Amino acid sequence: MTPELRHLRYFVAVAEQLSFTVAARELHIAQQSLSQQIAALEHALGARLFDRDTRGTRLTEVGRVFLPEARAVLTHADAALETARRAVRGEVGRLRVAFLVSTANYMMPPVVRAFRERYPDVELLAEAVAIADLVAGLREDRYDAAFTRPPLVDDLVTATLVAEPVCAVLPAGHPLAGRPELRLADLAGEPWVLTPRGSWEPWHRKYDEDFRAAGFEPRVVQRADGVPSLLGLVAAGVGVTRLARSAHSLRRSGVAFVPIAGEQAETVMAWHPARDRQAVRNLLDVAAGLAASIDLTEAG
């Protein structure tokens, strides 16, 4: 026989009560069963743990040595199970989170900070990545969750965190730069700088649709990858572009942000539905809580 935790529990109970009868009552089993299990444990150890006779039960020297050991093992086992249960609740473990580069500058610091404060025993790995890698990472289980912009793909779940105005980005001093608000159609004649078509199909399909709805096809004078590059080209007077207002934090000089009427850019948290762990829900809760309490898009 190989001893189980049950034997240790029984042993400790008898050692504490110094009575099989009382310990059995406490354990909700019969005294005979308890005697039997203790005997089995003693057999496995090769020595008696108790001296017992009709006038009582006393620990032997071996029992005296074993008692603290058995207690420690039981405590350790409880702690291990409790740790596992904390992991189930998403309070310990590891969480790999991707931030879309264009949202990382304002989302990552407050989200990471708030999450680490709330769940100090979760190892949070945060990474700023491009959209294609972000989606691939979620699908391939390289990331547990991601902060990004819609639209994405059908096989990922998303939850919207914040919505912000979409702005026309114009060179400083542009005739339209003073306006409080614009319509996309107002920019029909402008030279445009946009991201390369290949970067992420769903986005570009949406852009195409928006332009079609505005009644024109933009004259693209240059394509550049990444928000800072676009802002640089606009500041240099190469053309105009269209970005979420939060991008303004990346470049304050030489560009003007003018809201486009009725257009909203959302930031969402995305994850794979098959890997919907509690830690992911916790992250969503923290991020949603932040979004409700402070204006994340201004934080950068």
Next chain:
Amino acid sequence: MTPELRHLRYFVAVAEQLSFTVAARELHIAQQSLSQQIAALEHALGARLFDRDTRGTRLTEVGRVFLPEARAVLTHADAALETARRAVRGEVGRLRVAFLVSTANYMMPPVVRAFRERYPDVELLAEAVAIADLVAGLREDRYDAAFTRPPLVDDLVTATLVAEPVCAVLPAGHPLAGRPELRLADLAGEPWVLTPRGSWEPWHRKYDEDFRAAGFEPRVVQRADGVPSLLGLVAAGVGVTRLARSAHSLRRSGVAFVPIAGEQAETVMAWHPARDRQAVRNLLDVAAGLAASIDLTEAG
């Protein structure tokens, strides 16, 4: 269900093999039984430990957190059982040893030292006590073993360690002090100093017998308890007495020790037969080994 060590063993095996089939083979059980037990553990924790499908088995995040915990508990449990087994072998624990005051001066230091060196994890409590307390202590389980002189009592077991000459103890300058050897009868006319009769009946019965065999009854001029007192009285010329040779180490001046032909004093280890633990045997082995290798009676 409350998890047992078996579940942890099974979990670790699957986590190491990342295969139910292979782990089951290793554990000498069927794959189906293993799946069943893992499922039970998962149910107790409230979450899956493995993601499994037809193309393999992978740890979940909860499993990843739980794995080192489970390993640690198993290691701890093994260590606890090993400690208990060491206790069975008398390698850890506590040993309460009484030394008869008159043997303590030469037995206690080497025995305690040798035992502590051989069994460093045994807490050895050594005490020098009078014969009556020594016997009572063994009977009442206050001592596990004792070093003393026979004869004792029937209900204790003894093992002889060393035998040494019994000597007549004479004042320095006594007419018989120069002899290489004496017979008890040679001392028939001397004034005697002896221990009080009440100290330990079995000894006094033996003394009476010895004197009767020598054909005289000693004229006792004074009774005093303890070897130093007797030696002091002899040195002062009050009378003669009879002691084991090892008592010489307690007083070198003013007394002469002359062996009495054919008389031997034994030193024995005694213990209660009902409490015959391995640690007691170990102590006996150490003491017997010392007795064989060095002359304990000269050590003081």
Next chain:
DNA sequence: CGGGGTTACAGTCGGAGCCTGTGACCCCAG
């Protein structure tokens, strides 16, 4: 010397844990 306490022994029962047989599924090689 009976009553209340202890643990041990004997016999029985139910269920936990194991087994075998089978099925669904995936991947790779032919």
Next chain:
DNA sequence: CTGGGGTCACAGGCTCCGACTGTAACCCCG
């Protein structure tokens, strides 16, 4: 495309272990 070898899960049955009850032996105390 299809068969073979791999994965794990489901279903049904058996065995034995850990429970149970009933009883006995023993000690101490009133």
